[in-house]
Amino acid sequence: xxxxxxxxxxxxxxxxxxxxxxxxxxxxxxxxxxxxxxxxxxxxxxxxxxxxxxxxxxxxxxxxxxxxxxxxxxxxxxxxxxxxxxxxxxxxxxxxxxxxxxxxxxxxxxxxxxxxxxxxxxxxxxxxxxxxxxxxxxxxxxxxxxxxxxxxxxxxxxxxxxxxxxxxxxxxxxxxxxxxxxxxxxxxxxxxxxxxxxxxxxxxxxxxxxxxxxxxxxxxxxxxxxxxxxxxxxxxxxxxxxxxxxxxxxxxxxxxxxxxxxxxxxxxxxxxxxxxxxxx
Numbered sequence: 001x002x003x004x005x006x007x008x009x010x011x012x013x014x015x016x017x018x019x020x021x022x023x024x025x026x027x028x029x030x031x032x033x034x035x036x037x038x039x040x041x042x043x044x045x046x047x048x049x050x051x052x053x054x055x056x057x058x059x060x061x062x063x064x065x066x067x068x069x070x071x072x073x074x075x076x077x078x079x080x081x082x083x084x085x086x087x088x089x090x091x092x093x094x095x096x097x098x099x100x101x102x103x104x105x106x107x108x109x110x111x112x113x114x115x116x117x118x119x120x121x122x123x124x125x126x127x128x129x130x131x132x133x134x135x136x137x138x139x140x141x142x143x144x145x146x147x148x149x150x151x152x153x154x155x156x157x158x159x160x161x162x163x164x165x166x167x168x169x170x171x172x173x174x175x176x177x178x179x180x181x182x183x184x185x186x187x188x189x190x191x192x193x194x195x196x197x198x199x200x201x202x203x204x205x206x207x208x209x210x211x212x213x214x215x216x217x218x219x220x221x222x223x224x225x226x227x228x229x230x231x232x233x234x235x236x237x238x239x240x241x242x243x244x245x246x247x248x249x250x251x252x253x254x255x256x257x258x259x260x261x262x263x264x265x266x267x268x269x270x271x272x273x274x275x276x277x278x279x280x
Contacts (some may be wrong), residue, residue, distance in 0.1 A: 005248070005277045008052045008225055008256025009045040010266050016041060027056050028065060031080045038081075042088030048266035050256065053089045054097040054136050055081035060123035061149070062101050078126035086131065095136035095161070096127025098149060104142040106176040113148045120152035128156035135160040138199045138225070141175050143184050150191050161195040161254075162188040163223055168206050173198065181210055182217070189220045197223035200258040203235075203243035208250045215251025223254035227261065234260045237268035244269060248276040 013027050019037050021030060030037055038056050045053060057078055059065040065074075078096065085094045101119045124135055135153035137160060140146035146162055153160035166173035166181050173181035181198070188196040196218065201207060203226040214222035226244060228235040235243065244255060255273060257265045 004253070005273045006051050006254045007049050007266060007270050007273055008223070008254055009042070009050040009054055010048070010257040010261035010263060011227075011259050012038075012041055012054065012056050013058070014259050015044075015262065026059050026065060028059055028077055028081070031056055031077060031084065035080065035084055039084050039088045042085050044263035045266060046089035046092055048263040049270035050089070050092070050266055052093040052095050052136075052254070052256075053085040054095045054138075055085050055127065055132065057081040057097050057123065057127065058099040058138070060126075061098050061119045063119075064102060074122050075126045075129070078123055079130040082127060082130035082132050093133045094131070095134050096124070096130075096132035096158075098123055098127075098135065098137050098153070099139045100141070100145060100149075104145045106141075113144055116145045117148035117152050120149045121155075124153045124156050128158050132158065134158050134194075137162045139163070139165045141165055142177075143175065143179055143187060146184065146188060147191055150188060150193055154192055159194040160192070161197075161223060162193040163197045163199040163225065165200045166198060168202060171206055171209070173201060173206055173210055182213055185210075185214060185218065185222075189218045193220060195221045195223045195254055197221075197225075197252075197254070199225040200227045202226060203228075203240065203247065205246070207244070207252075208246035211247040211252040212250035221253035222251055224252055225256040225258040225261070227258040228265055229260055231260070235265075237262070237264040240265050241268035241272040245272045245276070248272060 185196045228240040
């Protein structure tokens with residue numbers, strides 16, 4: 001997978017909200033209550049051409065998940081998440097998805113790295129035990145937490161990818177504390193991630209610039225799942241693919257979509273990937 005252009009999946013949370021998930025509910029609640037809806041989202045992404053499906057387990061390392069009643073243990077939740085993705089996309093790569101804990105906050109003292117790492121240990125092991133092909137850590141913004149999450153994921157023995165959600169300033173991406181995106185990606189690559197990149201950022205010049213830097217500076221593939229925009233300002237599938245295309249030309253190897261990205265956005269992006277992968 002890392003050596004070729006690969007289409008990742010689209011958004012899970014916003015897709016479930018479009019199917020009726022309440023805005024204050026966690027997507028993981030539907031793993032038990034309405035699993036057919038989770039399967040339908042995975043299946044739509046697979047039909048659009050996605051080769052990697054991220055499990056519906058974004059909040060598995062977060063304390064807010066444990067605080068919700070009726071979800072059962074992390075092990076069972078992760079097992080259901082992997083099973084639904086596997087059933088929806090036979091033959092596809094299933095990536096055990098882990099988002100941030102929410103314990104690290106801008107401006108607050110950073111929690112000990114050991115404490116953060118412990119939050120990821122059980123869900124990472126559970127996803128691996130359930131048969132995930134790899135672990136996908138996303139939406140990270142604090143480098144210390146990201147590195148702790150990556151270490152926990154790698155202890156499972158599975159390949160692990162790591163993507164950050166950065167802010168854009170003066171045409172470049174950076175973490176909330178001002179750490180340049182390049183520094184974060186380089187650290188993740190040095191720590192053993194098989195792919196590094198961004199998610200839920202805007203497509204455009206900053207993304208293309210980071211893709212070009214990564215292609216020239218890192219030995220691992222650059223991955224991106226940008227967002228087509230917030231509710232009410234979502235780019236059309238064609239416009240989204242056009243906005244991502246410069247990054248594909250600059251070295252983006254694994255591409256998908258984040259919040260707001262539907263199967264139609266993936267289908268349009270698949271065409272852009274095919275064009276970028278075509279011989280000159």
